[in-house]
Amino acid sequence: MPQSNSNLPILYSLQHCPYAMRARLGILLAQQSVLIRAVVTKKKPAEMLAVSPKGTVPVLVIDHSAAAVENCDATIIDESVDIMLWALKLSDPENLLQGEDSSELEAMLALIRRNDKEFKPNLEVYKLAKRFHKKSEVADRQRCEEFVAELESRLENANYLMGDQASLADYALLPFIRQFARVDRKWYLQSPYPKLRDWLNRHLQAPLFTKAMAKYPLWLDCHETFLLGEN
Structure with missing residues (x-):
């Protein structure tokens, strides 16, 4: 179901990219809510390239209201392991980081x-x-x-x-x-x-893997975001 909650982080993701899969798994394991924008390699959204010029997924925009303002810093994470760590440091119900050691x-x-x-x-x-x-x-x-x-x-x-x-x-x-x-x-x-x-x-x-591999309509086709795991 399309979502309009502007306060949630946005994740740019490519369905079968292993790095994007890794990020989605981490977010789901941490039980965090993010809005997903599905992309394809040959046609990357200008919004994604503006915040992460290297043009690879995944890209997590934690404060996208700031990202829309010129010369205003926004929290961008565009490395898959860093996205997993961001999510699991917020919540790690399965103790995947084994925080005691x-x-x-x-x-x-x-x-x-x-x-x-x-x-x-x-x-x-x-x-x-x-x-x-x-x-x-x-x-x-x-x-x-x-x-x-x-x-x-x-x-x-x-x-x-x-x-x-x-x-x-x-x-x-x-x-x-x-x-x-x-x-x-x-x-x-x-x-x-x-x-x-x-x-x-x-x-x-x-x-969990079935949820992580859910297919979403492409952002550039519909300009709608979807709650990860709720498709």
């Missing part, structure tokens, strides 16, 4: 950085190799598997990546492992990563 948060962030800086670039190469039937496909996949195998090892004796409790790391990595699983589905289903498959399936089958 600050070293745990740093360990989560270190794993997420490795995902973003090492695994993600390798994943993009693997996806292209599969798409264009390159001879390097197996070698490209094997570079991804170095990180995947580490995650499998983490799950050997635990239900989640940081132990028996779900954490920020699980939800931050989820969209990227989902992508990896979809590149070559046949290979993935028989790959030596049964614990990771179980971990991924549990997340994908949860109602």
